Amino acid sequence: MSKITDLTAQLARPVVEENGCTLWDVEYVKEAGSWYLRVYIDKETGVSIDDCEAVSRTLSDLLDEADPIQDAYTFEVSSAGADRALKKPEHFAAFLGEQVDAKFYQPVNGQKAVTGTLVGYDNGDVTLDLGDGPVTFAKKDVAQVRLHVGF
Numbered sequence: 001m002s003k004i005t006d007l008t009a010q011l012a013r014p015v016v017e018e019n020g021c022t023l024w025d026v027e028y029v030k031e032a033g034s035w036y037l038r039v040y041i042d043k044e045t046g047v048s049i050d051d052c053e054a055v056s057r058t059l060s061d062l063l064d065e066a067d068p069i070q071d072a073y074t075f076e077v078s079s080a081g082a083d084r085a086l087k088k089p090e091h092f093a094a095f096l097g098e099q100v101d102a103k104f105y106q107p108v109n110g111q112k113a114v115t116g117t118l119v120g121y122d123n124g125d126v127t128l129d130l131g132d133g134p135v136t137f138a139k140k141d142v143a144q145v146r147l148h149v150g151f
Contacts, residue, residue, distance in 0.1 A: 102116070
């Protein structure tokens with residue numbers, strides 16, 4: 001599946017950039033028995049529905065030409081979102097000092113999730129300041145890290 005996401009990212013990057021956006025992530029996942037190819041984009045001033053439509057229209061044609069997926073799938077282009085998942089080293093670097101929500105595969109110190117300030121990222125290990133100083137969580141324990149959205 002990484003070949004599908006890698007090829008999609010290669011095709012998407014120039015299209016996304018031509019539309020004044022940046023490519024945040026590409027995922028190819030199976031949900032409720034159906035496959036989804038999702039392209040997440042970002043823009044400093046915020047992603048509009050017009051941005052998603054412009055990228056989707058052009059990229060859809062490129063994907064039809066390249067035909068990297070044999071099975072039926074649903075193609076979506078959307079904003080990375082305010083609560084975007086941090087997956088790549090550059091994502092973590094861009095949001096150092098920000099509040100994040102971390103979820104764990106198994107409870108860590110009795111908790112399945114924590115919210116803290118992102119203070120470090122090293123080869124998958126995530127360091128958060130939870131208020132009492134920094135705590136590092138091993139890559140093997142961290143299921144997901146997302147930007148925290150507080151109201």
